[in-house]
Structure formats: structure tokens, C-alpha cells
Amino acid sequence: MPEASLSDRQFQRLSAFIEGEVGIKMPPVKRIMLEGRLRKRLRALSMSSFDEYVDYVFSRDDGEIVHMIDVVTTNKTDFFREPEHFEYLSDTLLPRQVAQGWGIGSPFLAWSAASSTGEEAYSLAVTFEEFRRTNSSFSYRILGTDISTAVLHTAEKAVYPASRIQPVSQILRKRYFLRSRDRAADLVRVRPEVRQNLLFKRLNLMQERYPLRDLFHVIFCRNVIIYFDRPRQEALLRRLCNYLVPGGYLFLGHSESMASSNLPFESVAPTVYRRLEGVALDGSPPDGSADVSSKQGVFSKQKERW
Structure with a gap:
């Protein structure tokens, strides 16, 4: 047949x-x-x-x-993909902004807006954990979202073939990944003390209003807008801008740009944009059901599942 x-x-x-x-x-x-x-x-x-x-x-x-x-949907990701972004985060952004109080007293909030199978979100977590080694009062929470439930399931499990962590240095592998007891399986898992700071949820970036209550200090939305036409790109960037704190940072993919937009951003590094302070957009983030703030409610439930 x-x-x-x-x-x-x-x-x-x-x-x-x-x-x-x-x-x-x-x-x-x-x-x-x-x-x-x-x-x-x-x-x-x-x-x-x-x-x-x-x-x-x-x-x-x-x-x-x-x-x-x-x-x-196509999902392409790697640990520390486009490594210059993580270098900027650890070498420039975190030292500067934590000195201004970000992540002190209440968590530094980061959103991996197209998190796929989780490698980007866990790369953020490893970067934050490394920063905490010399800044013990710093705390963080990471939200990872994607439209695909299949990839989110992988992200929540945080189990990967050992070959996937090739971009991760040997030192960081030892600090933040566990090897499977079954050596034949050749699998690794992100350590629980790292996983406890992440939450994964399904979210369609094309919807007009997101079920989020918080403003984020950093949003990674990389290699996403290239799939959309110009009006959808503009609409998405405007929505993301509304979910950044004044002075917050948006990271785009290496082939993406905000050059033709009229949004209140300044370029601070290749494909890294800072939301200008004192410039408001029409509309504001609506109240919703997802909470990645310091209130801990969602995160304490997340721990129980792990």
C-alpha cells in the first residue's frame, strides 16, 4: 500500500x-x-x-x-552556543550590574525564550554559578520556554549524551555535571543544585500576551526572529522589550539585528542590546500565572518533581 x-x-x-x-x-x-x-x-x-x-x-x-x-518546529542548540555572549555576561554584564544591586537581595532573573532542549538555559546557569563562586550573595532564577513540549521534556530531565557537553571545559564538566553510573549509556546530567534554579514552561512567542508576572534582567532570544517576517519580528521584539527591566539586556542570534527597529535599545556588544532607561513603551506585562520571582512558590514545587 x-x-x-x-x-x-x-x-x-x-x-x-x-x-x-x-x-x-x-x-x-x-x-x-x-x-x-x-x-x-x-x-x-x-x-x-x-x-x-x-x-x-x-x-x-x-x-x-x-x-x-x-x-x-526545528530545534538547534548547543551548550555555550555563540560563546561570546556568555563571555560578555560573565566578564562585563554581571560585574557591572551586580555592583548596582541586581541579584542581591532578590534573584537576578533570566529568560531563555526559545530554550529548546535546555542547553542554553543550563549554560546560563553554569555562568551564574561560576559568578557566585566569588560573589556568594548573588542569587538567580532562570525561566526556559519553548513552543515544543517534546524539547521541554528533555530540558526538564537535564540528561544528555556525553558528546553534547564537548563545548564545556573539563573544569566546568566536573563542577556541574554528573556522569551516569551506567558507563555504557555514556550520559550526563546537570547537577541538582543547578537544576533547582530553573523552571521550564511551554510558551508561544507569537501570542499577544504572555502569562508572566515578572520583569527580567536578561532575555536570550537567539536565532528565533530569523524565521519570521518583518512585522512579526517587530511585534516580538516589542513584547520582549516590555518584559525587560529598564536597563535590562536582550541577546539575539549572531545573524539577527535590531538595526531597523524603533525600540528603546542601545547596542552594547555584537547582537547584545540594552533597554534604555526612562523610555516607556505602550502597554506593560499583564498579570499571569508563571512566577519566576523571589517568591519561590513555583520553584519549591519544581524541586519536588526533581
Whole structure:
């Protein structure tokens, strides 16, 4: 029996939905890719045709929408990817801003806004832990978000093939990673004292309002806006700006820029931008359900799961 194929009409419906829901363009050249990835969902649901699957998706089964997004989104990340950002964080940003009181008394808040399988968020945590070695009064919390539930599950487990930590120095590997007792498995896990400072949640960066209560000192949103058209890029950057404290920092990917935006940022290093103080944007972060502040409520529950 031949495999099901995706018709032009089906592809157009799905690509329009994906672009509207996630912001990712799906031009015709991606039809074969989309067809191949969605066949996994047909097999999982014991469906024999894309007609059946598309009807199922557009019946507004939100659970299947989440699964579909999981298989069509691309997640590329590494520990200490674009290392210059982490060097700027440890050598310049933290010493300067902690001297101004950031992270003293209440936690320094960082958001990895497209955290994928967690390597970026844990790289932030290792950077903060290293800073704490000589600044014991410093504390931090990290929120990692992604639209894919599959990658968030990996991030929460914090277990990786040993080959994934090749970019991490030997000293940092010994300090912050545990080797599996089963040497044949060749796995590592981030130490619990590091994991306790992180929270992972599903969040769609394209939604107009985020369920977050806090303002962040640092937001990493790297290699994300390149997938969006200009209006969506502008809208996302504006939303992120609203979630930064005045003087807070936004890190973009190496091929991304704010050059054409009218947002209140100044460039302080390659693809590192500081929100100007005393310049307000229309709107402010709404009240919501996710709390990564010093109140500890969400984080104490997170510890119980670990």
C-alpha cells in the first residue's frame, strides 16, 4: 500500500495555520519536509490519509495541534552556543550590574525564550554559578520556554549524551555535571543544585500576551526572529522589550539585528542590546500565572518533581 501524500490544498491549509499559529513561514519548497514529518503523526494515530489527519487537526483538537507543532518546529542548540555572549555576561554584564544591586537581595532573573532542549538555559546557569563562586550573595532564577513540549521534556530531565557537553571545559564538566553510573549509556546530567534554579514552561512567542508576572534582567532570544517576517519580528521584539527591566539586556542570534527597529535599545556588544532607561513603551506585562520571582512558590514545587 503506497504511503499517503500531502495534496496542494492540504499543504496550503496546514502551512497557513502553522504560519499564523507559530509565525514560521512554510513555502512550497518545504512541502516534502512537512509531509515526511507529519507521517509520524499519521502512524501514531493509525490514520491512513492526510485528509483524515487534516480534518482531525482542524476539529480544534488542541492536543494534536501541540503534537503537530512539536514535529514541524526545528530545534538547534548547543551548550555555550555563540560563546561570546556568555563571555560578555560573565566578564562585563554581571560585574557591572551586580555592583548596582541586581541579584542581591532578590534573584537576578533570566529568560531563555526559545530554550529548546535546555542547553542554553543550563549554560546560563553554569555562568551564574561560576559568578557566585566569588560573589556568594548573588542569587538567580532562570525561566526556559519553548513552543515544543517534546524539547521541554528533555530540558526538564537535564540528561544528555556525553558528546553534547564537548563545548564545556573539563573544569566546568566536573563542577556541574554528573556522569551516569551506567558507563555504557555514556550520559550526563546537570547537577541538582543547578537544576533547582530553573523552571521550564511551554510558551508561544507569537501570542499577544504572555502569562508572566515578572520583569527580567536578561532575555536570550537567539536565532528565533530569523524565521519570521518583518512585522512579526517587530511585534516580538516589542513584547520582549516590555518584559525587560529598564536597563535590562536582550541577546539575539549572531545573524539577527535590531538595526531597523524603533525600540528603546542601545547596542552594547555584537547582537547584545540594552533597554534604555526612562523610555516607556505602550502597554506593560499583564498579570499571569508563571512566577519566576523571589517568591519561590513555583520553584519549591519544581524541586519536588526533581
